[in-house]
Amino acid sequence: MWMQCVLRNLLRHGCSILMFFSTQDGNVRPRCTRVQPLSPFSKVKGLPFNRYSWLTTHNSFAKLGEKSATGSVVLAPTNQQDSVSSQLDNGVRGLMLDMYDFENDIWLCHSFGGKCFNYTAFQPAINVLKEIRFFLEKNPTEIITIFIEDYVTSPKGLTNVFNASGLTKYWFPAAQMPSDGRDWPTVDSMVRQNHRLVVFTSKSSKQATEGIAYEWKYLVENQYGTDGMKSGLCPNRAESAAMNTTSRSLVLMNYFPDTPDVTQACKHNSDALINMVNTCHDVAGKRWPNFIAVDFYKRSNGGGAPAAVDMANGQLACGCSTIAACRPNTTFGACKLPEAGAAPTPTSAIKSSGSISGHPGQLGWLFGSGLIAITLCF
Numbered sequence: 001m002w003m004q005c006v007l008r009n010l011l012r013h014g015c016s017i018l019m020f021f022s023t024q025d026g027n028v029r030p031r032c033t034r035v036q037p038l039s040p041f042s043k044v045k046g047l048p049f050n051r052y053s054w055l056t057t058h059n060s061f062a063k064l065g066e067k068s069a070t071g072s073v074v075l076a077p078t079n080q081q082d083s084v085s086s087q088l089d090n091g092v093r094g095l096m097l098d099m100y101d102f103e104n105d106i107w108l109c110h111s112f113g114g115k116c117f118n119y120t121a122f123q124p125a126i127n128v129l130k131e132i133r134f135f136l137e138k139n140p141t142e143i144i145t146i147f148i149e150d151y152v153t154s155p156k157g158l159t160n161v162f163n164a165s166g167l168t169k170y171w172f173p174a175a176q177m178p179s180d181g182r183d184w185p186t187v188d189s190m191v192r193q194n195h196r197l198v199v200f201t202s203k204s205s206k207q208a209t210e211g212i213a214y215e216w217k218y219l220v221e222n223q224y225g226t227d228g229m230k231s232g233l234c235p236n237r238a239e240s241a242a243m244n245t246t247s248r249s250l251v252l253m254n255y256f257p258d259t260p261d262v263t264q265a266c267k268h269n270s271d272a273l274i275n276m277v278n279t280c281h282d283v284a285g286k287r288w289p290n291f292i293a294v295d296f297y298k299r300s301n302g303g304g305a306p307a308a309v310d311m312a313n314g315q316l317a318c319g320c321s322t323i324a325a326c327r328p329n330t331t332f333g334a335c336k337l338p339e340a341g342a343a344p345t346p347t348s349a350i351k352s353s354g355s356i357s358g359h360p361g362q363l364g365w366l367f368g369s370g371l372i373a374i375t376l377c378f
């Protein structure tokens, strides 16, 4: 059965196959894995921006196997498997980008001691910003959020690189962001005004000097890294107000370890991720995360990060367990019952046992939608 799945997806969608081998029993176990969330607008359109959830990639630029644009080998850790363009095509709408002054330009980089080196530098930021511009041009109703981990000290360094990339015309003005816990403008109005790029910086001074919104004025965020993965807890990161601070309209949830791990990502992005979404919801004053940030977003043993985002969207947009259960134009909480042929729930679509033959309706839905890849997890 899984071979059929592999072939169908290769033929139809050119999905990637990753080879990993179980160390426990020596068997290779394939999984059909979702890589795309449903469009949150597919069921409920026109809500405020903060009533949707967005799949977010941690260190979106740090691609596995990438050579540095300096020509050097990259010795820094990598967090994702595909390019930013490919991520956007798969429904990723939140990007976490580390920006540094380097080589008389702004680069996407990791650092040692706050400095970028040839062997930690990925590429000039403008390349990726142009990929983002291209996507916004081609997709006139989509909205993208960028979280800059900001090490840039050159005057107007960020302003210049965003301007040079042609993204300024999509800029959502910081002055129009609610900083008192009110709703954001609706996604419709953001689209109408072409304010489809939301940018946050980690440096508070940039709001006054360059008009770039200081992230933690507008959102709460839990601890990143391994300390943020303790089951049952969802502490805020140091820069953020407490998770239940409702004067911040947006909630960002991180779920990835200190050291990115492509193999463990299967496990992290599965049940543990869903559990943490529930935990953070409770801690954040019954608020579902608007951004769910992970490493290796394509990897899971089934529904993965896309299913976690569908869950948050279902809850945010219509009070249902997944966006797939929302009925168009009905009252909040009027949900479809689960049924064969409906969208998968995180645990039911593809059993973690690897048995995928018992759910023909759901598989049909998955294949038809083209949302899946084959992953070998163990």
Ligand SMILES: *[C@@H]1O[C@H](CO)[C@@H](O)[C@H](O)[C@H]1NC(C)=O
Pocket: 069, 070, 071, 103, 118
């Ligand atoms: C770093 O890369 C640049 C090319 O971008 C090169 O000119 C320079 O010599 C390299 N520096 C080192 C220390 O290798």
Ligand SMILES: *[C@@H]1O[C@H](CO)[C@@H](O)[C@H](O)[C@H]1NC(C)=O
Pocket: 160, 163, 164
């Ligand atoms: C922005 O870029 C355009 C060309 O891309 C240039 O003409 C303009 O001077 C730039 N503006 C600023 C403020 O740098």
Ligand SMILES: *[C@@H]1O[C@H](CO)[C@@H](O)[C@H](O)[C@H]1NC(C)=O
Pocket: 242, 243, 244, 285
């Ligand atoms: C918010 O969470 C803190 C713990 O972080 C708790 O002490 C406080 O009572 C909570 N406030 C509200 C309004 O729930």
Ligand SMILES: *[C@@H]1O[C@H](CO)[C@@H](O)[C@H](O)[C@H]1NC(C)=O
Pocket: 328, 329
């Ligand atoms: C839902 O309502 C919108 C306008 O309010 C309408 O355009 C759309 O056709 C309706 N959809 C369904 C499924 O009734």
